[in-house]
Amino acid sequence: xxxxxxxxxxxxxxxxxxxxxxxxxxxxxxxALLGPSGSGKTxxxxxxxxxxxxxxxxxxxxxxxEDVANTHVRHRRVGFVFQHYALFRHMTVFENVxxxxxxxxxxxxxxRRDIADTVHELLRLVQLDMLAGRYPSQLSGGQRQRVALxxxxxxxxxxxxxxxxxxxxxxKVRKELRSWLRRLHDExxxxxxxxxxxxxxxxxxxxxxxxxxxxxxxxxGTPDEVxxxxxxxxxxxxxxxxxxFHGRVIQxxxxxxxxxxxxxxxxxxIVGDARVFIRPHDVTIDTKTNGLPAIEARVVRVHSxxxxxxxxxxTSANQRLISEISQERFVTMNLQPDSKVYIRPRHxxxxxxx
Amino acid sequence: xxxxxxxxxxxxxxxxxxGYTIFYLSxxxxxxxxxxxxxxxxxxxxxxxxxxxxxxxMAAYRLTFGASLIAAVVNAFFGFIVAWVLVRYTFPxxxxxxxxxDLPFALPTAVSGxxxxxxxxxNGLLGQYLEPMGIKVAYSPIGVTIALTFIGLxxxxxxxxxxxxxxxxxxxxxxxxxxxxxxxTLRRIIVPTVLPAMLTGFSLAFxxxxxxxxxxxxxxxxxxxxxxxxxxLIISKLEQYDTAGATAIxxxxxxxxxxxxxxxxxxxxxxxxxxxxx
Numbered sequence: 001x002x003x004x005x006x007x008x009x010x011x012x013x014x015x016x017x018x019x020x021x022x023x024x025x026x027x028x029x030x031x032a033l034l035g036p037s038g039s040g041k042t043x044x045x046x047x048x049x050x051x052x053x054x055x056x057x058x059x060x061x062x063x064x065x066e067d068v069a070n071t072h073v074r075h076r077r078v079g080f081v082f083q084h085y086a087l088f089r090h091m092t093v094f095e096n097v098x099x100x101x102x103x104x105x106x107x108x109x110x111x112r113r114d115i116a117d118t119v120h121e122l123l124r125l126v127q128l129d130m131l132a133g134r135y136p137s138q139l140s141g142g143q144r145q146r147v148a149l150x151x152x153x154x155x156x157x158x159x160x161x162x163x164x165x166x167x168x169x170x171x172k173v174r175k176e177l178r179s180w181l182r183r184l185h186d187e188x189x190x191x192x193x194x195x196x197x198x199x200x201x202x203x204x205x206x207x208x209x210x211x212x213x214x215x216x217x218x219x220x221g222t223p224d225e226v227x228x229x230x231x232x233x234x235x236x237x238x239x240x241x242x243x244x245f246h247g248r249v250i251q252x253x254x255x256x257x258x259x260x261x262x263x264x265x266x267x268x269x270i271v272g273d274a275r276v277f278i279r280p281h282d283v284t285i286d287t288k289t290n291g292l293p294a295i296e297a298r299v300v301r302v303h304s305x306x307x308x309x310x311x312x313x314x315t316s317a318n319q320r321l322i323s324e325i326s327q328e329r330f331v332t333m334n335l336q337p338d339s340k341v342y343i344r345p346r347h348x349x350x351x352x353x354x
Numbered sequence: 355x356x357x358x359x360x361x362x363x364x365x366x367x368x369x370x371x372x373g374y375t376i377f378y379l380s381x382x383x384x385x386x387x388x389x390x391x392x393x394x395x396x397x398x399x400x401x402x403x404x405x406x407x408x409x410x411x412m413a414a415y416r417l418t419f420g421a422s423l424i425a426a427v428v429n430a431f432f433g434f435i436v437a438w439v440l441v442r443y444t445f446p447x448x449x450x451x452x453x454x455x456d457l458p459f460a461l462p463t464a465v466s467g468x469x470x471x472x473x474x475x476x477n478g479l480l481g482q483y484l485e486p487m488g489i490k491v492a493y494s495p496i497g498v499t500i501a502l503t504f505i506g507l508x509x510x511x512x513x514x515x516x517x518x519x520x521x522x523x524x525x526x527x528x529x530x531x532x533x534x535x536x537x538x539t540l541r542r543i544i545v546p547t548v549l550p551a552m553l554t555g556f557s558l559a560f561x562x563x564x565x566x567x568x569x570x571x572x573x574x575x576x577x578x579x580x581x582x583x584x585x586x587l588i589i590s591k592l593e594q595y596d597t598a599g600a601t602a603i604x605x606x607x608x609x610x611x612x613x614x615x616x617x618x619x620x621x622x623x624x625x626x627x628x629x630x631x632x
Contacts, residue, residue, distance in 0.1 A: 051527050073531050080531040086524035090546045100532035103542070148528075155532055 001158040001191055002027045003048060007059030010043055010052070010215075017043045018054070019215040025193060025208075027064075030185045032202035033195045035212035036238070041195045042163055044212070048193065049161050050076045063158065079152030079190075083164040085144045087136040093147050094119055094132040100155035122150040125184070142173040153188075162194035166201065178205050199239045203227060211235050233351050236277050243283065243321040245276040247350070254350050257295040257317060261348060273353035282346040283323035285311065287333055294342035297321070299335055311335060313343065387608065394601040405599050406606040410578050411587060417495060418584040419610070422563035425502035426510075430556045433510030434548075440511070441518040455512070458505045463568030470501055470573045493575030498583065501569045506559030513558065517551035550626045557618040564611055 005023040009016070018040045025031045033041040046052040048061055050073035060067050068076055088096050097119045101110055110118065123129040126146040136144055145165060152160060165181070166174040182205050185192055196202050202209050203223040211218040211226055211234070219231045230236040247256030249270050254261055256276045263270065286294065296316045303310040309330040311323045323343065335341070394402065405411070440452055458466065474481045474491040484491055491497045521544065529539040545552075567585040574581040584607055591600035 049531060051531070073527075074533055074535070076531075077533075078531060080528065082524045082528060084522070084524065086522060086528040088525065088529075088543055088547075099529070099534070099542070103529075103532065103534040103538045151528075151532065 001064045002062075003159060003191065003193070004062035004065065005044070005048065005059075006062065008044070008047060008054045008061070009058040010040070010047065010054050016215050018047070020059075021212075021215070021217055023210060023217065023220070025191060027191055028189045029207045030182070030192045030194070030205065031208045031210060032206035033193060033210050033212060034197070034199060034202040034238070035218075036197060038214075039212040040215040041197075041212050045161050045163055045193060045195050049073060049078050049080050051080070077155065077158045079149075079155065079157030079160045081145075081148045081152050081160070081162040081165055083167050085136070085148040087144055087147060087151075089136055091135075092132065093123065093128060093134050093136070093139070096136070096147055097122055097151045097154050099151065118154060119150075122153055125153075126150045140173075141169045142177055145169065145177065149184075153190075157190065160190050160192040162192065164195050164197070166198075167196070174201070181205060203239070211238060213238075230349065233275065233277070236349055236351075241280050241322060242277045243280065245278070245319065246353070247274045247276040248272065249274050249350070254348070257315060257319070259293055259295060259345070261345070263350060270350060270352045275351050275353050277349045277351070278321075278345045278347070280310070280322040280324040281308070282348070283313075283321065284344050284346055285313075285323055285325055285329075285333065285335070286342045286344070287339070289342050292344065294344045297341055297343050299337050299339045299341060301337060302330075302335060304330060313341065315343075390601050390604055390608070393598065394605045397598050397602060402602050405602045410582070411584075411603060413579045414582050414584045414587045415607075415610075417498060417581065418564060418607075419614075421495060421499040421502050421583075422560050422566075424499050425506050425563050426556050426560035428499075428503050429506045429510045429559045430552055433507055433555060433559075434514055434552065436507075437511045437514035437518055441515055455508050457508075459508050463505060463566065464572065466504055467501060467569035467572030470497065470504065470569065474500070474573065492573055493577070493581060495581060497573040497575075498570055498581060501573050502563035502566055505566055505569055506563050509558035509562060510552070510555035513551050513555035514548060517548040521547055550622050553618055553622040553625065557615055557622075560618075561611065561615060564607070 003023075003025040005021055008018055008021045010018040021040070021044060023044075033044060035041045043052060047054050050068070050071065054061070060069055062068065063076070088099065091099070098115050101115045101118065104110075120129055120132070123132055126149055128143060128146055128150070131139065131143065136147065139147065149160075149162075149165075166177050169177065178201055181194075194205070206223060208220065209223055209226050210220050213234050219226055219235045221229070226235055227239050230239060236242055245256040247254045249255075249263065249272060252263055254263055254270075254274055254276060297313040299311060300314050300320075301312040303312075304327070307327075308324040309327055311325065311330075313321050313323060315321065321343075333341075397405070436455065440448065440455075471478070471492055473479045474484070474497055476482065476485050476492070478492070481492060489496070491500065525543060525547075526539055529543050530536075534542070565585065567583075567589070570583050571586055574583060574586075576582050576586055584603065588600045588603050591597075591603065
C-alpha cells in the first residue's frame with residue numbers, strides 16, 4: 001500500500017517539528033527517514049501511524065490515495081515498531097505476538113488454533129520459535145526487537161513503520177539485524193518506513209532515502225543518488241566525512257588552495273564565493289608532483305588500523321584535511337608523520353556560499 | 355550441610371544491618387506482641403475460646419473485616435483512577451489535588467470522624483437528603499465503611515503512582531496500534547502491569563482499616579451487635595477492667611489480620627513472579 005504525505009506541518013508549542021513536508025512511498029518499498037535528532041523524522045513517522053496529529057489544516061496523509069486523517073490509529077492497520085520495543089512485560093513472547101489477534105472483535109477473531117499457528121509461523125520467521133514461552137526480560141535486545149517486529153506483523157499490517165529499530169543495540173547485532181531486515185522485506189514485500197540517524201544503516205537497507213533536517217526534507221533519492229549526488233551541503237555533510245574548502249568560481253572554474261578545477265555542467269549557475277567539498281576517499285596522495293597541479297601538504301598523523309588508512313594532513317595554507325587510501329598504497333608510499341606529500345582531488349562537489 | 359545465609363560480597367553491611375533489623379523488630383514489634391500473647395495465655399483455652407467466639411464479638415469481627423474489605427476494594431478501584439489522573443495528565447491545580455490525597459494521613463482520625471458525622475447525620479449536609487430516601491449512613495455499617503474508605507485512600511494512591519509512572523506510554527500506543535480498544539488496553543495491559551502495586555496498596559488500606567478506631571467511633575454509634583467494631587469492643591472491655599478478655603480478642607484479631615496479610619503477600623509474590631517469568 002502506498003503512502004502519500006502532503007504538506008504536513010507540525011508544531012510542538014513554538015517549536016516547528018515539521019515544516020511543509022511532502023513525501024511519497026510507493027507500494028512495497030523500504031524507505032529510510034534519515035536525519036539528526038530533532039530533524040522531525042520520528043514525528044513524521046508517528047503522524048503517518050496516527051499516533052500524533054499534524055497541525056490542523058496543514059495537509060493530509062493518504063494511504064493508497066485515501067485520506068486517513070479521520071482514521072484512528074487503531075483502525076489504520078499499521079505495524080509500528082518502537083525504538084525501545086514497548087513489549088508487554090507481563091506476557092510471554094507468544095502472548096505478545098498473539099495480542100493483536102486476540103483483541104480483535106469476536107466476529108473477525110481467529111480461533112485459538114489459528115492464532116497459535118499464525119504466532120508460531122511468525123516466530124519461526126523471526127527465528128524465535130524456541131523462545132515462545134520466555135518473558136521479554138529474559139531476552140537480549142536483538143531478540144526483543146524481533147519479537148516486536150513479529151508482534152507488529154501478526155495483524156497483517158498494510159505497512160510497517162519502524163522507529164530507530166536498531167538504535168538501542170550494540171554495533172555487531174545492529175549489523176546482523178539490518179541485513180536480516182532487508183531480507184525479510186524482500187520476502188514479505190510490505191511497504192515499510194524506518195527512521196534512523198545512522199547513514200550506514202540507511203544506505204545499506206533502504207530502497208529510498210529521505211534526508212531530513214530541521215523539519216524539512218533536504219533530499220529524496222536512492223542510496224546512490226544521495227551519496228554520490230548530494231543536492232545540499234547538509235546532505236553532503238550528513239552522509240559521510242567531508243573536507244571543506246573555501247573557493248571562488250571564475251569563468252566556469254572553481255579555484256581553491258592552489259588548484260583550479262572546471263565546474264560540472266549542472267553547477268554552472270554558481271558565481272563568486274563557493275564552498276568546495278571533497279570526501280576523504282576522493283583525496284589522492286602522491287609523494288611526487290609528477291608535473292601535475294596539486295596542493296602541497298604534510299602528514300600529521302596516520303591511523304592504519306582498519307580496511308582503509310586514514311591520513312591526517314595539513315596543507316601549506318594551514319588547512320586540515322583527511323585522506324583515506326588503501327593499505328597497499330600506504331605501504332608503497334611509506335608515509336611517515338611529517339612526510340611531504342602532494343594531494344589532488346579525484347572528485348569535488350561545489351555549493352554556492354550562502 | 356552448611357546453609358549459606360547470603361551471597362558473598364566484597365561490600366560489607368549485611369551483618370550490621372541484619373543485626374539492627376532483628377533488634378529493632380524485636381523491641382518495637384515482637385516483644386510487645388508476645389507480651390500480649392502471654393497475657394492472653396493466663397486464661398484457660400476453653401475460656402479463651404468462649405471470649406473470642408461470643409456473639410457480640412463475632413458480630414464485631416464481621417463488621418470490622420467486612421467493612422475494611424469493602425473499603426479496600428473501593429479504594430483500589432477509585433484510588434487507581436485518582437493515581438492515573440495524577441500521573442498521566444497535567445491540569446491546573448494538580449499539586450493541590452495531589453496534596454489533598456494525603457489529608458486523611460495528616461488529620462487526627464477523630465477530626466475525620468466528626469467531619470463525617472457533620473455531613474451524614476440526619477441534619478447534615480448530605481444526610482438530610484439521604485435519610486428521607488431511606489439511606490441511613492451515620493450510625494450504620496455504611497457509615498463505618500465510608501470512614502474506613504476515607505482513611506485508606508492515600509495508601510492505594512501513593513503505592514500506585516510510582517507503578518503507573520513506570521508504565522511507558524509507548525506500551526499503550528503499541529497496544530492501540532495493534533487494534534486494542536481503550537478498555538482492552540486497560541484490562542489486558544495496564545491493570546496486569548500495576549497489579550502488584552495495586553495489591554500492596556490494597557493490603558495497606560485494608561490493614562489500616564482493620565485497626566482504625568478514632569474516626570469510626572463517631573459515625574458508627576457503637577451499637578452492640580450492629581455497629582460495634584472490634585477495636586471499640588477491646589476498649590470497652592478494658593474500661594470494665596477485663597484486661598484478659600481484651601487481650602484475648604486482641605490476639606485473635608492479630609492472628610486473623612496476619613493470615614490475611616500473608617495471603618495477600620503470597621498472591622502478590624505469585625503475580626510478580628509470573629510477571630518476571632521465573
